[in-house]
Amino acid sequence: MVTCKQFLQELNAYLEDTVDPETKKHWQEHVDACPNCFVIVDTTKKTLQVYKGVEPQTLPEDVRSRLWQALEKKMAAKKQPQA
């Protein structure tokens, strides 16, 4: 008998499908029979999906221009010795 706590302890392995079929079968039986774990599995999957879908925000223009100023300074310094 798999308990909720045992199952949740292994939730990541269950989600990532990194277990042997026999173990997976036991866990699946628990999820199918336990509404709480069923919902936790479902909402954890959704949690991961919402974060996967987020595009990086654009870099604020002032932050970007200061980055490039710093880089150009560094690059110019590196060029110097050969000049």
Next chain:
Amino acid sequence: MTSTTSVPAGFDESALVTQAKAGDQNAFAELVNRYERKIYRLAKNITRNDEDAEDVLQDAFLKAYTHLDNFKGDSKFYTWLVRIAVNEALMRLRKRKTDRSVPLDEPVELGEETVQREIAVWEDNPEQQYSQEEWRRILDEAVDSLKPDFRTVFVLRDIEELSTEETAETLGISVPAVKSRLLRARLALRETLTRQFKRKGENLLGYL
């Protein structure tokens, strides 16, 4: 068969890296162009502070430029860059942190709190209930609410999509520590978002 002419995925980038290593500054600039937004996001996700994030962004690319020779090509360039940026970000995080958090390599046990959780189904397509700005703010605040040690692991594994091993190596912690922190982080986020997105009037508490 045309296999000899097919360009392997990532060829483009390794060529750029090779050129940059040979001193081609335009090639390096192209790499910066590619990753500046992602590195800024990473820096912000870990430090949760605009000023620190900007410092991390600059220092990460300046260090990458200076130490490009150390990049041996045994990982992806981006992974190497992430490692530099994470180290910079953690350094700043530690400077700001006043409280002691979980020691770096202590595996985290799931306590009794697993038993009492917010258990409810979500509305369908919750993102449609919010403006893009609100949506982003909700997701950001949920990540914000994680303890730094859990947040960092979540950011690397689930946002930057580093492997468990890469995450362990980047943070200098064990693989089991990465795994247990990731579990804690995911469950905590799930809980925070469930409070926000749960379907009104429906709750599975009756099953407990």
